[in-house]
Amino acid sequence: MTTTPLAIHARQSGRALTTLRLLTAALILALGMVVLAACGGDDDDDAAGDANGGATTTSGGTESKVMGAIITPPLEKPNFVLTDTNNKPYDIKKETEGYLTLLYLGYTHCPDVCPTHMADMATVIKKLPADVSSKIKVLFITTDPARDTPEVLGNYVHLFHPDFIGLTGPEDQIISLQKTLGVNPATKTDLGGGNYAVNHAAYVMAFTAPDNVAHTVYPLGVTREDWENDLKLLVQEGWKP
Amino acid sequence: MTLTPPRRWLTLAAVALLAVVALSFAACGGDDDDDDGASSDQQVLSGIEALDSTGLHEIEEQTLADGKAPGDAQNVARQSLTVLRLTTWPEDLQDEAKALEKYFEEMDAALNGSDDKKIADSIGKAHDAWHEFSHMVWEHLQKHANVAGGHSDDHAAATGTATTPTKMAAKLEITGAKVRASATDVSAAYMTIKNTGLEDRLLKASVDPSISPMVQVHEMVADGATMKMQEVKAGIVVPATGELVLKPGGYHIMLMNLKQPLTAGQTITLTLTFEKAGTIEVKAPVEDMTSGGSGMSGGMGASPTATMGGGH
Numbered sequence: 001m002t003t004t005p006l007a008i009h010a011r012q013s014g015r016a017l018t019t020l021r022l023l024t025a026a027l028i029l030a031l032g033m034v035v036l037a038a039c040g041g042d043d044d045d046d047a048a049g050d051a052n053g054g055a056t057t058t059s060g061g062t063e064s065k066v067m068g069a070i071i072t073p074p075l076e077k078p079n080f081v082l083t084d085t086n087n088k089p090y091d092i093k094k095e096t097e098g099y100l101t102l103l104y105l106g107y108t109h110c111p112d113v114c115p116t117h118m119a120d121m122a123t124v125i126k127k128l129p130a131d132v133s134s135k136i137k138v139l140f141i142t143t144d145p146a147r148d149t150p151e152v153l154g155n156y157v158h159l160f161h162p163d164f165i166g167l168t169g170p171e172d173q174i175i176s177l178q179k180t181l182g183v184n185p186a187t188k189t190d191l192g193g194g195n196y197a198v199n200h201a202a203y204v205m206a207f208t209a210p211d212n213v214a215h216t217v218y219p220l221g222v223t224r225e226d227w228e229n230d231l232k233l234l235v236q237e238g239w240k241p
Numbered sequence: 242m243t244l245t246p247p248r249r250w251l252t253l254a255a256v257a258l259l260a261v262v263a264l265s266f267a268a269c270g271g272d273d274d275d276d277d278g279a280s281s282d283q284q285v286l287s288g289i290e291a292l293d294s295t296g297l298h299e300i301e302e303q304t305l306a307d308g309k310a311p312g313d314a315q316n317v318a319r320q321s322l323t324v325l326r327l328t329t330w331p332e333d334l335q336d337e338a339k340a341l342e343k344y345f346e347e348m349d350a351a352l353n354g355s356d357d358k359k360i361a362d363s364i365g366k367a368h369d370a371w372h373e374f375s376h377m378v379w380e381h382l383q384k385h386a387n388v389a390g391g392h393s394d395d396h397a398a399a400t401g402t403a404t405t406p407t408k409m410a411a412k413l414e415i416t417g418a419k420v421r422a423s424a425t426d427v428s429a430a431y432m433t434i435k436n437t438g439l440e441d442r443l444l445k446a447s448v449d450p451s452i453s454p455m456v457q458v459h460e461m462v463a464d465g466a467t468m469k470m471q472e473v474k475a476g477i478v479v480p481a482t483g484e485l486v487l488k489p490g491g492y493h494i495m496l497m498n499l500k501q502p503l504t505a506g507q508t509i510t511l512t513l514t515f516e517k518a519g520t521i522e523v524k525a526p527v528e529d530m531t532s533g534g535s536g537m538s539g540g541m542g543a544s545p546t547a548t549m550g551g552g553h
Contacts, residue, residue, distance in 0.1 A: 111429035111496075112461060113468050115421060116489040119531050152425070159424050160531045183466050191472065193455050195427075195497045202468035220468070220490040 066233060067226035068206060068216030075205060077101065077212040078180045082141065082167040085154030090167055092139070093212065099137040100235045101207040103214075105178060105186070107144035107198045108156040113220055114140075115160075117204055122160040124227040135209075135235045141167045143186035143200040145174055181205065206230070208239040215239050281329065282385050288328030289378040292371065295320045301368040310360050315352040318367070321345045331381050337374055340439045340481050344370045347482070366437070412438035413479065413518050418511065418525035420496070423503040428453075429493040430511055430525055434485040442476040442516040443485065446494045448509055453496040460492050470495075476516065505529035 084090040106114035125133050140157045142148035145168045153166030175185040183201035190196050203219040295317045304310045322345045330338040344367040351363040418432035447456050457472045479485040507527040514520050
């Protein structure tokens with residue numbers, strides 16, 4: 001079902017370990033399953049290069065400390081053309097070239113996890129100095145294209161931040177995108193009365209410039225302080241292994 | 242009721258005797274009647290007599306008067322624990338006995354420290370819980386003895402002549418309730434439910450149907466890298482002398498099919514239904530949680546809120 005083998009390594013710094021204790025516990029579990037599931041992968045073609053899932057990208061003498069959960073191998077920025085909230089084609093790779101790109105898969109009828117992530121990112125980005133925030137793009141890609149029309153998406157993402165970008169596409173394209181990103185395609189849970197929950201991967205992926213690769217992901221529970229730390233660091237220094 | 246030294250001796254003797262009785266019961270194994278036979282009633286009777294005569298009532302009064310617990314308070318806590326643990330209580334009172342044990346454990350622990358306020362608090366709680374428990378046990382025994390009406394233990398008798406067993410209620414206090422301003426036609430409510438009584442269960446929630454006709458209690462469950470949201474049909478446990486926290490990424494109350502957007506500044510009333518405590522109404526302000534508001538790092542309890550209703 002899934003594709004890219006991922007593994008997560010907390011940096012060996014004390015603070016990072018403390019902060020990441022919960023995150024890594026969750027993610028190691030989560031992504032460990034992905035790794036296991038990946039053995040039967042049917043589309044290895046989009047695996048991000050090196051298939052040696054054991055390789056770590058831990059710090060090699062750099063002083064900066066990334067607080068996000070480090071994934072190995074890193075994820076390539078997906079090469080997809082979706083539809084934006086103005087109903088225009090949006091070429092992800094082209095449009096986000098040169099920006100720190102925060103990609104999140106979610107849906108607008110999500111009551112809990114999605115708005116929490118979105119609010120955390122919006123709050124931190126509004127606080128950052130303009131020379132940093134202007135180098136960041138946030139993409140909210142719906143896993144519920146049936147309900148999330150470009151208009152619905154636009155109203156939603158702009159509640160959080162006027163510059164956030166909402167993207168949708170045909171269902172099969174959204175499924176293929178999720179596979180490319182190494183996560184299980186979202187499933188639905190019926191809640192009755194025509195309502196349904198969409199079960200989707202619940203972390204934000206941060207693609208750095210200029211390498212267009214995500215080395216870190218951010219599950220729910222990352223503090224705003226850690227977000228701020230990482231956004232500054234990743235914008236100003238890119239990824240420095 | 243004054244407690245004289247000989248009486249204290251009797252108490253100790255009763256405890257010792259009880260221990261022997263309990264042990265011999267245990268040794269005899271499966272011989273016990275499974276349907277509350279005479280021997281079991283007798284054991285319960287000895288147990289409650291021992292528990293009623295530890296002197297907890299006097300300890301509580303003295304603590305209230307002096308602002309400090311008397312020297313033998315810890316002894317009383319430990320005697321009570323001994324009795325509670327060595328007695329096989331009737332099946333329908335075992336949960337209550339366990340809860341009472343917890344109060345005495347807390348009293349014992351508090352007395353190991355030197356925080357007078359905490360000590361007084363723990364004694365007060367243990368005292369109240371003991372009275373309720375004692376009342377229930379006597380009711381149980383009276384039923385078996387075909388005696389109608391209340392028994393005559395201090396002031397517990399004054400609390401009623403109930404012939405139907407009353408469950409020890411959960412004592413719930415709800416704080417930090419808030420509702421997300423809606424971005425679409427759904428929203429979520431969060432809060433902390435503190436329980437100073439017995440274990441309870443949050444079964445369901447509702448709001449005025451003109452706001453949302455469909456409200457469910459949800460949990461988020463990690464399934465691999467995926468977060469699954471699902472209704473908790475069996476309800477969520479509110480632990481005895483503990484708390485249940487509804488917060489992002491964990492539990493929430495989801496409001497669906499909103500008839501109109503929920504905007505910051507509004508206040509809505511949530512009606513929560515608990516297994517034991519019945520329904521409680523909570524006023525929850527609608528908060529803009531899209532930015533600046535409290536997210537994970539902002540903490541949940543930051544905002545003022547929530548009234549608390551009570552009872553059945």
